[in-house]
Amino acid sequence: MISRRGRRCGAFMGGKDKREYFEGWYLKHQKGSKTISFIPSYHVEKDGRISILIQVITEKNAWEFQFLPSQYYGDRKRFYCQIGENVFCEKGIRVNLKSKEAEIQGVLRYGSLTPPSGDIMGPLSYFTMECNHGILSLSHKIHGSLLINGERYNLNGGCGYIEKDWGTSFPEGYVWTQCSVFDKGHMAFTAAVAKVPAGRWKFSGCIAIVYYGGRQYRLASYLGARIFRWNSGEFMICQGRDLLWVQYPWKGGQSLRSPVKGRMSGKIQEALSCKIRYRFWRKGKLLLDVTADNGSLEVVNPGCFSSIPT
Template identity: 45%
Template sequence: MGRTYYAEVSMYRKGFFKGWYYKQEKGGQAVAFIPAVHLSGDGKGTASIQVITEDNAWNFDFPLDTVRLSDKKDTIQIENNYFSPKGFRVNLIGKKDGKPVKIEGRIAFGNIAPLKGDIMGPFRFIPFLQCRHGVVSMSHKTKGSIQINGDSINFHGGRGYAEKDCGCSFPSYYFWSQCGWYDRQECSVMVSVADIPLAGCHFPGCIAFVYFGGKEYRLATYLGVKILRFGEREVLLKQGNMLLYLRVQGHGGQKLKAPEKGSMDRLVKENLVCKVWCRFWKNGKLLFDHVGAGSAEFITGSSMET
């Protein structure tokens, strides 16, 4: 384990988690991988890799001593599965509902577009935050393929997105969506609105970015963003001369495990492949109005019915 990992754990005595999210898509197909480590309040540590597609989701558990973390390189290795900002390789074997599952493959990233600075801004200096978010790459090219039970999905010439989280628990409520398109100008959008508990108070916090035409536009609570509309399917944000609107189209989704006081005892639902209507104005000028393929989560309360 890296030194930063142990320093982070020491701040969260009621439990800790750290995880990454790697999504790749091409031609209406997408696969996301979520490697993570988690430490419950009683000191029991485990690791997991979750895999999600449009139609299914799988969870693979591992002992904590199979994990190798590098803080400097921002990498995680769980047994012979390796994830980094340059790409990943997986060789996962398990069972779901009594049926064998095998997921293997290798994806390389190219033309990675990192943020100009930490998406958390000055909030990154606040200790004991319930959840800290990070963006590894706003957008990048993908090369390689993934095989799921013998069926191959080719991501050569596709696009990817990568982010990460750490803390003790996911927020009690949150909206998250990420989408992108590449037919005319490359564009990637991420919006997260969530409950932020801090110093005995709660408030809705927001972090978002628009990556369009090679430029990064950021909207965030610490930059004075106003949440004009917030619900299960749509968000409207205003900050200075920028206005961003997202509306998620479509229902369904797959169940994923999420951290609650370090333990993966909570269930959330993610719609990995859905339509997201994005509109973005700057100085009163509409820069884009597009319905693209994306992913979304919206959670209320501390848990969800199974």
């Protein structure tokens, strides 16, 4: 996917000239009850120190693996990230991760990626944002398996999702969700609502894509979408006669590190596989009503949501 800045959003954008900067990819793999995500990332602190991290999250566990800056390579023309023996790219991943807590090895190959029809940030990609967001694939097939602490994760025939974030820090408060569903026809949901800083002010922004029947339906603040309900258990996005209503019983999840001015000093929680209900009305008519048991969810600082109209 080519961004409005003329580069693939998956390509590495960092460098020695960056300060208080982070760049990370999120690669999710799912088949039935088995779900695992890898988060390779690159960070530069204010004093110029660089750190490299791979975080791994499953339904019940989360681990992190640290690397030296010399072990990192990121391609500036395409999505290709190599950290030590580990490779993450458009064609798949190869991992060989070892620590006192976990050992993860294996190769996963990807089918054709499904990028969004245009930059998910829209005109916001022209501005310097605290956190930029990109989606490389809404859905793609997976072939292969992983060995995780001696347990075989057979992901052959499963589904994948890839996104990317880069900038200085994650938003002050946000909800993010992603889910792929197969039992009622192939469909995928990805949506986020967030407190977005804009100079001295902050506004509530949203982006969402519903992928169904080979079509993509997008709702976004820059297209006129508004957030009409947002709390720790649900959010609702309305754009003209289109409406996306997401409900979730948030109970917390696995702990992950997050960027704060480039440094991975923040903490967030992600529930990688939980029950989420998605309802989508298209032009006033209910198109989808799906309750999934394998949705992924992050809810950060719900206290800042109170200023959102309901």
